Every structure is written in C-alpha cells, then in structure tokens.
Amino acid sequence: MFFDDRLATVLRQRVTGDAGLRTQYRQLLDLLGKNRVRQAGRQHQSLIAAAWLRMDALAEQIDADARARMIREPGWRFRSADLAAHLADQEPSVAAAALARADLSVEDWSSLIPRLPVRARGFLRLRRDLPLDIEILLDRLGIHDRGLPPPSEQPASAAAPPSVPSGPAAHSPSMRGKPEHAAGSIPRPENDRRRMPDREDTGRSEISALVERIAQFRRERREAAFEPDIAPRLPLGELPELPDRTIADFGFATDTSGRIIWASGDVGPMVVGMRLTAPDGAGETDIRTSAIVRSVNRRQPITGLAFMLSGAPAIAGSWTLDAQPAFNFEGHFTGYIGRFRRPVPQTDVPGTHDNREADRIRQLLHELRTPVTAVQGYAEVIQQQLFGPAPNEYRALAAAIAADAARILAGFDELDRLARLETGALAIDTGEADLARLAQRILDQIAPVLETRRAAVRLALAPEACLLVPYDTDDMEGLLWRLLASIAIACAEGETIHARLDPIIGNGTAMARLTCSLPADLAREENIFAATVRPTDSAINPGLFGAGFAFRLARAEARAAGGTLDREGTDMVLTLPLLTSEEPLPSHHAQGAGGNAG
CATH class of the missing domain: 3.30.450.20 (PAS domain)
Incomplete structure (x- = not known):
C-alpha cells in the first residue's frame, strides 16, 4: 500500500439509518485503535481530529449498550492508548468494555492510568492479564477490587454491637483480641502509609497473590538467563521454557x-x-x-x-x-x-559485496533498457515511415524522441561502465595511445565552441617528450574527453584555462602527468566528483549526468589503467603510466611543443 487513505474514505461517507451509523462507528474503532495512528505526520492530525469528532457525534445517536457490544466483540482488541482514554470518559458500560479490550504496552498503561477518570480506574481490577508492573501501579494509586472488604476491615460501628463500651473500657481484658481499628484508640504507625499495600490491605485473593508470585519468579528467571536444566522451577508440573526457534x-x-x-x-x-x-x-x-x-x-x-x-x-x-x-x-x-x-549465507570473500551490488545495478539497467529501446524503435519506425506515410510534424517529434532515447541509453552505458570499473569486473584494453595527439585533437574540437564565448583551453607540451601509454586508443580518448570536456563546459565568458602535459620519470617509474586548472564554477565545488554543472551547449557534452559524474567515471578509468585522477587545489591532475621499452620511442609531437587550442 503506497498510502493509507482509509480514514479519509470513512469520513467522506454520509451515512443515514441505524445500520449505517453502527457500521461507520465500527470502522472508526478499527482505524483509531491502531497504534500507528498516533505516529501520523503533522498533515494527518487534522484528519484524526475530525475522526474523533465524528465518533462523538455517532456516540450520541447509538445507545451505550450497542457501542459496548461492538467493543466487546470476540477476537477484537485495540492498541491505541488514545482510544482507551477517549472511551473511558463515556458511559460506564462503554468504559468497562474499552478497558477490558485494550491491549497496551507497559509504557502506554503507565501513562494512561493516571489520566483515567476515577470511576473508570476500578474497571482495570476486573482484568487478570495486566503486567505485574501495572498491578503494582494500581496498588500505589489505591485502586482495589470492587468487592466487599474482608470482615476484619469493616468499620467499628458496623462490626461492634451497640452494647460494646467505648473509651477506656475498650482496653479492658475483656476486649483483648478485638481488632485494633474496632476500638479506634490505637493510631496506625506513620510508616504504614508509605509501605506497599499487601494482599490483606488490597483485598486480593490467595489465587491472585500466587499468580503474581509466579509472574515475578518467571520474569526474574528470564532476566538471569539461566539454563532451563539448572534453573529452579515451581512444583507446578510445567515444562521448562525453551528458546524461541527460527523457522528455516x-x-x-x-x-x-x-x-x-x-x-x-x-x-x-x-x-x-x-x-x-x-x-x-x-x-x-x-x-x-x-x-x-x-x-x-x-x-x-x-x-x-x-x-x-x-x-x-x-x-x-x-x-x-x-x-x-x-x-x-x-x-x-x-x-x-x-x-x-531462508537465504544461504554468503561466504565472506573480499569484493563479493561490491560485485553483488554491481550485478544488481546491471540487472536494473537491463530492466530499464528494455522499455527505452522499445520507445526508440517505435520512434524510428514513425520517423522513417516504415509502416506507411506520416505527417512531417509527427516525424519531427519521433526524431526528437529517438534522439532522447539514444542519450538515455548512452547514460545507461556510462552507469554500467562505472559499476564494472569500480568493482574490478572491467579492465582497460591494452594497446598504444599517444596522449599528446589525443588531447590536441579533443581541444581542436572544443575550440570553435569556446570561441563564441571568448573562452579557451590552452595546452602546453613538454618538448622532446614521449607520451605513449600502453592502453587502447578509444579508451584513452574517452577518458580525456570526459576530463577536458567537463572543464570546458564550465568556462565562463572570456575565461582561459591552462593545461600542461609532461612526462615524469623517476624512482623506477615513468608516468604521464596532465595538469589542468579548474574554471571558477568548478573551483567553488567542495567535492568536485559530486559537482552538478551541466552543459549549456549541446556541442560539448561530457555525459548525461553532468561534470561530477564524468569526473568520477574518468577517475575509475584512470585507476583501472594504473593511474590516478585527483584534485590538487584548483587543478585537476591526471597521471597514467607511460609505455617503456629498451629503446626510447620518439615523440610524435616534438614539433608541436607549446601548441594550444582556442
């Protein structure tokens, strides 16, 4: 159930007739008796208040005996302390039925009992299933059974015959053995008012006292967490308490x-x-x-x-x-x-959780690709008029829909690639790629778009440097495009970005390092990999999800290639391992050192 509108549905009904009134009253009892009604949000409080008013209006039209019979229906109990307090203020028969049917927690009982009317508290002594803590609370509040007190507690005026003398004669030897309160001359000790009422004071029977002792014994045994075999048991022939079993x-x-x-x-x-x-x-x-x-x-x-x-x-x-x-x-x-x-427990293998998450993402993307692919196919059918002629307006709309579907599918591919790279399920293909040539080609494509805004990205190359990396050219071009295009789309009017590509050789390693300054919009981002900057021009589009996601995907590709992509102050720094051999390879761009785009 996405949302619960049952209470609003009941309140919208305008009922007439005795049967309709009783039905709606019974429905409100069910809905207001659920414990979660108290936890409703602020927007539902007015609806709940209207329900209480409607219940009071129905109570004026339905006699108390009928309402009490509805509350006493077999098998029905409610867990709302608010409903118990509301019904306890009504007729004695309704209050007695409500307090007999309420199934509340110890905390709810403890907060409800002091708020009950005095005439309604006595109904709780008719129950024998209350928790022991609540029994003690009732004793402290002086709530006793409604039966007649034992003969020893009768008033002196009713217990003594008219001929019994009073005053000093009450202390004569002939009066010894009479109840102290019958003479009325011996005051009760001061500390008697502070002690817990015992069974004789409260009028509790021997059976109820024994039930209390058994409940207290069992609770203490559970708290002590003794083994069933060695825990002492009362000689009542019961079986030892077994631990809860789990069903397989x-x-x-x-x-x-x-x-x-x-x-x-x-x-x-x-x-x-x-x-x-x-x-x-x-x-x-x-x-x-x-x-x-x-x-x-x-x-x-x-x-x-x-x-x-x-x-x-x-x-x-x-x-x-x-x-x-x-x-x-x-x-x-x-x-x-x-x-x-029950699911079979998974072995604790490193990376197993990440692989399962990647599998779930791929399954989700597969479920999403199916309808998007179908939409794209039908749009292309209309646009190409495969099933017959179509108006040009419809063909234009179908072409736009097919283009949007293609962009969505491209975004799904990026999500799938990121999930597989971050879990190690995908590796970068090996090959030979020239970073200098790829970076220059990408900047040449971006330059005409940036010129309209009088912006530029200028690349400086180290002279006589070999910048070959041992990875597939297409993978490296995609990595550089994500990095440079994400930076280019954030360039403001008249802003110039400086980039430099250098080899770093030392400590037995050879790395290519591309350092590119960040535009002002990206430099203000606290977490560059969560940036929400999106392209303002469709000619430069690093991805469907914006610059932050493109940086994150580029970082995953760099790590899979044995390099890194990190932010250092106001710069983005990409490092990739260089291709090494016995003889150094000449640079393809020795003559293009210091070239720039834009």
Missing part, C-alpha cells in the same frame, strides 16, 4: 490479490493475512516490491526473489521467495502456491 522454510498459498491464506505446519497463525505485494514494514516502494506486483499482475512465476518478513521472531528476517501461479480447471487464476526459505 515453509510452504504457503495466496488468493488472487497476493494475500496469504494458508501456510504449512504451525506457521499459519504468523503469516496468514500478509500480502506479497505489500509486505509489513516496507513503507515505501522498492525494486523488489515492484517486481512482485508486476509478476502478480501478469500471472508470472516468482523465482529466487529476496523478501523481508516482519512479525513473530520465528519468521522475522530475510527470506527467498519462490512461487508459481495456480489456475483452476476453467483456466481462471486462483492465486500463488510457493515456498519461503
């Missing part, structure tokens, strides 16, 4: 909407009613949920899909879902039959 797998069946209606073994009460298309605790739409919804709508099998169940500890956690659609003899879809199983 179970079968299930659903209806046509994806709701579980049957489960194998003793798992049924834990999962029946859950929906595959809206699992508990999901909250928002993700790829997994969309895949399940798509499979259910298309009546397709579900195989090896990761799933998360919430609820009892025995079923909570991660699962792997396998299910097949079922059909009756007439060919009608009847639901799914499948199995939940």
